[in-house]
Amino acid sequence: KALIDEAEAFKAQSKDEVEAFRIKYLGSKGLLREFYGELKNVANDQKKEFGQIINKLKTTAEDKVNTLKAELESTEEVKGIYGDLSRPGEPVQIGARHPISIVKNQIIDIFSRIGFNVSEGPEIEDDWHNFTALNLPEYHPARDMQDTFFIQTNPDILLRTHTSSVQVRYMENNQPPIRTISPGRVYRNEAISARSHCFFHQLEGLYIDKDVSFADLKQTLQHFTSEMFGKSEIRLRPSYFPFTEPSAEIDVYWGLETETDYKITKGTGWLEIGGCGMVDPNVLTNCNIDPTEYSGFAFGVGIDRIAMLLHQIGDIRLLSENDVRFLEQFKSAL
Ligand code: PHE
Numbered sequence: 545k546a547l548i549d550e551a552e553a554f555k556a557q558s559k560d561e562v563e564a565f566r567i568k569y570l571g572s573k574g575l576l577r578e579f580y581g582e583l584k585n586v587a588n589d590q591k592k593e594f595g596q597i598i599n600k601l602k603t604t605a606e607d608k609v610n611t612l613k614a615e616l617e618s619t620e621e622v623k624g625i626y627g628d629l630s631r632p633g634e635p636v637q638i639g640a641r642h643p644i645s646i647v648k649n650q651i652i653d654i655f656s657r658i659g660f661n662v663s664e665g666p667e668i669e670d671d672w673h674n675f676t677a678l679n680l681p682e683y684h685p686a687r688d689m690q691d692t693f694f695i696q697t698n699p700d701i702l703l704r705t706h707t708s709s710v711q712v713r714y715m716e717n718n719q720p721p722i723r724t725i726s727p728g729r730v731y732r733n734e735a736i737s738a739r740s741h742c743f744f745h746q747l748e749g750l751y752i753d754k755d756v757s758f759a760d761l762k763q764t765l766q767h768f769t770s771e772m773f774g775k776s777e778i779r780l781r782p783s784y785f786p787f788t789e790p791s792a793e794i795d796v797y798w799g800l801e802t803e804t805d806y807k808i809t810k811g812t813g814w815l816e817i818g819g820c821g822m823v824d825p826n827v828l829t830n831c832n833i834d835p836t837e838y839s840g841f842a843f844g845v846g847i848d849r850i851a852m853l854l855h856q857i858g859d860i861r862l863l864s865e866n867d868v869r870f871l872e873q874f875k876s877a878l
Contacts, residue, residue: 545597547575551604554612562612569605576602640875644745644863647851648727651747654771658764660723660749665710667729671700673709677830678787686786691733693742703731707748708787711823711842714750715831720838722752727847738859745847750823752833752840758790758822761841765820769796772850779814788821788842796853815853818845 551569556562569575579598586594622629641649652662665673671682680687690705710726718724726748734740751760762780769776773796780792795814820843825835848860855874857863862870 548597548601548604551601551608554608556612556616559613559616562609562616565612566605566609569601570609576605638875640871640873641877642863642871643851643855643857643874643877644847646874646877647854648745648747648847650772651768651845651847651850652725652727654768655725655749658723658767660725660751663710663714663724663726664728665704665707665713665726667704667731668695669702669704669709671702673712674702674704674706677712677827678708679824679826679830680786684786686784693731693733703743704728705732706730707746707844708842710748711750711787712827712831715752715828715833720752720754720833720840722750722840725749736861738861741848741860741864743864744860746818746844747847749820749843749845750840751842752823752828752838754838756822756838756840758841761820761822761843764841765794765843769817773854780820783819783821785819785821787824787827788819789824791819791821794818794820794843794845815849817849817853818843820844 551565554565556565567574571577576598579601583591583595583598656662674692675684675687676682692705693703695701695703707726707728707730710728714722714724714726728746728748729743730746731743734742736742749764751764762778765780766778769778777797779795779797781795783791783793785791793816795816797814820841823840823842828835828838828840848863851857851863852860855877
C-alpha cells in the first residue's frame with residue numbers, strides 16, 4: 545500500500561527518470577513481477593486482498609508512466625517551437641517616423657503656435673478646385689505650368705497638382721478671419737529623377753483678414769524659416785502664379801560660413817522652397833469672399849524639399865522607396 549502512495553506521488557523532470565520508474569515497477573525484473581510471483585505463497589484467505597492491492601499498484605504505475613510521458617512530450621514540443629521559455633526577451637524593434645512626417649509635424653507645430661489650424665482636402669480633385677477657382681480658366685496657358693494626371697476628362701477629374709485646391713475648399717466653407725495650413729500629397733506628370741518625382745508633398749498656408757499686407761506675408765515666412773532652420777535668411781524673388789498678385793518664389797539661404805549658427809551647413813547659395821503671394825481678388829470672389837473688405841496671402845512650400853535640406857538627403861526617390869536602411873536612420877528624430 546505504501547508503494548501505491550509512493551507511485552502516485554512520483555514526479556519526473558526527464559524521460560530518463562520516467563523510464564527508471566517504469567523499470568522499477570513494471571519492468572521484467574520489476575516489483576510487480578516479483579509480487580505476482582509471490583502470490584502463490586500468500587495464504588488463501590489473503591490472496592484476494594493481496595491480488596487487489598497489486599492490481600491497483602499496477603494500474604497506478606501504468607497511469608503514472610503514461611501521464612508523465614505525455615506531459616514531458618508536450619513541454620518538449622513547446623520548447624521545440626518557441627525555444628527556451630525562460631530565456632530573456634528580445635528587445636522590441638521600434639519603427640521610425642518617416643522624414644516627411646517628421647518635417648510635416650514640425651511645420652504644423654510652428655504654425656500652430658502662431659494661430660494657424662490644419663485643414664485637408666482630397667487628392668482626387670475636380671477642375672474647379674484645382675484650376676478654375678484659382679483664376680486658371682479653361683485654356684489658360686498657365687495650366688501647363690503643372691503637368692497634370694487626369695483621371696477623367698469632361699468633366700475633368702484629376703490628381704491635384706498642388707495643395708492650393710485646399711485653399712479654395714477652405715474659403716468656400718469658412719469666412720474670414722482665416723488662418724490655415726494644409727499639408728498633403730500632390731501629383732505631377734514629370735520625369736522621375738533625383739530632384740523631381742511624379743508625386744511629392746506640399747504645405748499650403750492661407751491667411752485672410754482685413755488689411756493683410758505683403759509685409760505680414762514676409763514676416764510670417766521669415767518666422768517660419770528661422771524656427772525651421774535656425775538663424776536663416778529668406779529672399780522673395782518676383783514670380784508669377786495666376787492665383788496670387790503680386791507673386792514670389794521663396795528662397796532660403798544656406799551654406800553660410802558660421803556652421804554653428806545654421807542647422808543647414810552643406811551646399812551653398814539660395815535654395816527655393818516654395819511659392820507665395822497676395823491672394824488674387826478673383827480667387828476671393830470665386831470663393832464668396834468680398835475682396836473689397838478682405839485681403840490675404842497664401843504660400844506653398846515643398847515638404848520633401850525641406851526634409852531633404854534638413855536631413856541632407858540627396859535623392860528624392862529615397863523618400864518613397866521604403867528601404868528600411870534609409871528609414872531606420874530617422875529613429876532618433878522626433
Ligand atoms: N501652388 C503653387 C505651386 O504648387 C505654390 C503657391 C501656393 C504659390 C500659394 C502661391 C501661393 O507651385
